[in-house]
Amino acid sequence: MSFQNHENTIYLTEQEVDRIRKTAKERVKKGSEARNDEREQREATPAIQQATGASLMADMGGAPDPDMTQAQGGTLPAVAIGQPYPPCAASLDKLEPMSFSDLRMETHHRGKKLVIKRASPVVGLAVRSWCMVQDEEGKETERLEFGLHKLRHGEEVLELTKHFVVKEPYFTTTDQGEATIRIDHPSDLVSLAHEIAPSELKDVAAAEKAATRCKNKGNTALKEQDLPEAYARYSEGLKIAEEYSLLSLARDIARNRAYVSLLLGQLDEVLVDAKASLIGKDDQRSKDLDSKAYFRAGSAAYALGQYLGAKKLFEEQQKLAPNDKDAKTYLKRVTVRMREQESGMQDFTKIRVGLSKARSRIDTATFIGATKVQQSPDKGRGLFATRSIAAGEPIICEKAFCVVWGHEKEAMTAMTYDLRDDRIRVSPVGLSKAIVQKLISSPSQIPRVMDLFGDYQGAEKAAPTTRDGPVVDVFRVHDIMSRNAFGPGNQFGEEGARNASTGLWVYAAYINHSCVPNALKEYIGDLMILRATRAIKAGEELFHAYDETSDYETRQASLVTTWGFECKCRLCEAQKKDSEEVRRKREELRGEADAFLAREHWANAKRLTIVKAQKIAKGIEQTYDAERYRNLPKTAGNGIQEWLARATPRR
């Protein structure tokens, strides 16, 4: 990914880089040596005491966090990436039980499941959490660690309950050499928090009583704003009600769960539940309840950008409750969104005026205009114009699929050491986390995100959903994020290198890079607007610049490290032929130009100042071979040329 903001570049000392590399490599080496070794038994009491102490320290902010590394000017997390493995694709009922004594070192126990009980408080660290777990009888104790994606509904997964099943446990070691069950994919840990014991469900009457109890517990939790608990209790009640064909009760619970899911952003489920809750009768009570359900479904469809669907749902709602003002307002908004989707005629001025830190995610539709995705020679897929586009015309206006702003607590930059290519990168891991959360909440979005380019392809192209819920391969999301995310810039202040704002625009992600682009991107909040910088013919590929550094070597190095390709555009081919001396001279003059630009304002410039600028501009121009650079931009001179174009001599 690339950031627009390079104000505070992060770097590590050579020693720190070496240390990170060495630790990760040693862990892999030791791991492969220990593969299949038997697990050493742990003594329960000291292990639980140690975890309890560490948890207390972490809560007080005093625990040493082994993931933190010293970078220039402070600390930030360091994460090793390198041995991706797919999440379990089977549902619990298809997995064979195993016990703690079956655990083998450095092994993915495929086809197995392990029932665990949390036996200590959770030690919450920056990019992972850990705790001690035991078998049901409390005879065996082991460490369990949850990687970066340790949150659900904004809460630590391990803290949501005590009883879990680990699907296909991965038994490995920490960087410190301690044995641990490690969870990376959130779907590999299934909660067993049940209100109702299976023995309670003796007959239909008992089932009705049990499901009603779940519903009431859900209602209480909702009143107390404990949404995860309300969701869990409604889900349990709904399952029982459906199993025992208690239709009316199932509809009531589904309607309530739709409301909670709407608040939790689980939009797919809102649609399913709201529709399942419809009664379809003519009495006033049924109409009132169905009107609620239509409103919930309409709101979810709107939030998913399914405007036509939302329109139909709100129209149904209006038939049942013609005087409902909220649905009328929504219908007006739907009309505007559909117009924007069709025409791209967003009111950018109005959007800009309404923009603030609290309203940074714009309520607008995505316009993909006259473009389509197709194969691009040597560059994978690319985006192409399907008709001619005038210079300055907006080509696409896309709302971010997911954005994390620097001022939000989710913003987190880490140093990632990738064992696959031995490179250390600055990576916005907070965005990866937010994308995973969003995909788990709305699994209908999984295919379009997983269709994006990433180095690691995972086990299968389409991410499956099991009976236990959606399955998201977090390693794939990480790799997709690395090659497709962009920085929308420091629009609200408070952004530094450690908390850079970043986002994923799923459609714009198909646009390839060129150092001589025909389109320029700008951002208003989370809206990306791509404009043509010159007239574009039908059938032409669209390009924007991922990196605008004028120096060839620096730019290539960044394109290779960050984006994984070497640019072979006309400008790069021309620049490649520049001698070392010409390159040095040009960089020297560009440095001079930068210093000049920082010093001199173009308004009311003195004649002598203008002459000085002209001299620098001419010097830069002369470093470009006239023949080789015919019709190519002389990018090192961009800043000074712009200054000259604006400069107004003092009268």
Ligand SMILES: C[S@@+](CC[C@H](N)C(=O)[O-])C[C@H]1O[C@@H](n2cnc3c(N)ncnc32)[C@H](O)[C@@H]1O
């Ligand atoms: C944001 S994606 C662009 C869409 C991508 N080509 C695809 O097939 O999905 C970025 C990736 O596209 C490829 N790419 C983009 N511009 C390129 C270029 N000028 N030359 C070669 N590969 C390029 C690189 O693999 C890069 O990591």
